[in-house]
Amino acid sequence: MRAAMAPPPVIDGQQFLAPGNTAPPPAEVAKAIAQAASTAGFFQLVNHGADAELLARMTAAMHAFFDLPLEEKLKVRRAETNAMGYANDELTKQTRDLKELFDFCRVPHPELPDDHPSNLTIEGYNRWPEGQPEFRAAMTAYYGEMERCSFRLLEAFCLGLGLERTALHHLFEGQHTGFLRLNYYPVLPEGEQAKQMGVHHHTDAGFLTILVQDEVPGLQTLDSGGQWQLVQPIPGALTINVGDQCQVLSNDRFKAPLHRVLPSRGRKRYSAPFFFNPRPDADVAPLPMFIDEEHPPAFRPINWGRFRSLRFAGDYSDLGEEVQISHYRLGGKAAAAAVEDAAAQAAACAASA
Numbered sequence: 001m002r003a004a005m006a007p008p009p010v011i012d013g014q015q016f017l018a019p020g021n022t023a024p025p026p027a028e029v030a031k032a033i034a035q036a037a038s039t040a041g042f043f044q045l046v047n048h049g050a051d052a053e054l055l056a057r058m059t060a061a062m063h064a065f066f067d068l069p070l071e072e073k074l075k076v077r078r079a080e081t082n083a084m085g086y087a088n089d090e091l092t093k094q095t096r097d098l099k100e101l102f103d104f105c106r107v108p109h110p111e112l113p114d115d116h117p118s119n120l121t122i123e124g125y126n127r128w129p130e131g132q133p134e135f136r137a138a139m140t141a142y143y144g145e146m147e148r149c150s151f152r153l154l155e156a157f158c159l160g161l162g163l164e165r166t167a168l169h170h171l172f173e174g175q176h177t178g179f180l181r182l183n184y185y186p187v188l189p190e191g192e193q194a195k196q197m198g199v200h201h202h203t204d205a206g207f208l209t210i211l212v213q214d215e216v217p218g219l220q221t222l223d224s225g226g227q228w229q230l231v232q233p234i235p236g237a238l239t240i241n242v243g244d245q246c247q248v249l250s251n252d253r254f255k256a257p258l259h260r261v262l263p264s265r266g267r268k269r270y271s272a273p274f275f276f277n278p279r280p281d282a283d284v285a286p287l288p289m290f291i292d293e294e295h296p297p298a299f300r301p302i303n304w305g306r307f308r309s310l311r312f313a314g315d316y317s318d319l320g321e322e323v324q325i326s327h328y329r330l331g332g333k334a335a336a337a338a339v340e341d342a343a344a345q346a347a348a349c350a351a352s353a
């Protein structure tokens, strides 16, 4: 018999994300987060303390951006050589999504132009629509807030895993590759069959994701009983999920949940996930304290920069399989080497075409 599964838990954050609060995350909160991260992989944080004004400003600016004429949005369209900017043709698992998006990342040198070689990150460089200063200002301020909240959540995750609260900071500090994505799911035209998803099922590749979703339901996560559960929107809450790299570091103690977004019927839907990702040079591998006879290392080491570039190639190409952490799972069928070989072959074919 299948156990009855519950939707992801709601956790009272006790204001630990409030600006200026640098005290260790309360033990009770860290424990509740660890419990959620090791089961559903998703939780909703209420009473978190993150800056509500910045959140409201980001939301208004996001709506205004997607309301721009298509030709304006296409001027900042992302390209094969630059993952940042606008897209309305994303592929998740080689299936077209029914949505538009806008991505931007950390700028190493804000004093230099966005396309200056020093501002080229593994994600690419930022593109901003012309004549929309509020969009850029609101997004940049919100990004800073998400960056700060991510480091606080990292502390809570570490405490929940029984580590020192700053034990994993070195994988992110100074050069993390977190990026903010704005998602817009237009209403599915009347009478049109939903052959596709808003976003096809996937796990998030990085360490953790902080999602703001509006009041229109759509996000679902696969529970351990194999049922899709709605992640019910809660006004003001932050929806947080474990990413692949956290699963690898914790040697499967924390789980990156499969999730998807249903096509929007009747109402438009907006969401904004902040993907907190490691430094490009970070080698991510199961931590020694999570390895013992009963728990041998479940993954071979993953170089984040390499993993990310292979994954991005998959966003564009429908040749071959998108790289997943399962390819790095020890004892798994497909070894990372096989994926890397396939990528090299595809590149060689493209070069000789």
Ligand SMILES: O=C(O)CCC(=O)C(=O)O
Binding pocket: 181, 183, 199, 204, 211, 213, 218, 219, 259, 260, 261, 270, 271, 272, 273
């Ligand atoms: O729109 C959502 O609620 C989630 C989107 C998502 O999973 C993603 O962009 O990775």
Ligand SMILES: [Fe+2]
Binding pocket: 202, 203, 204, 259
């Ligand atoms: Fe996602």
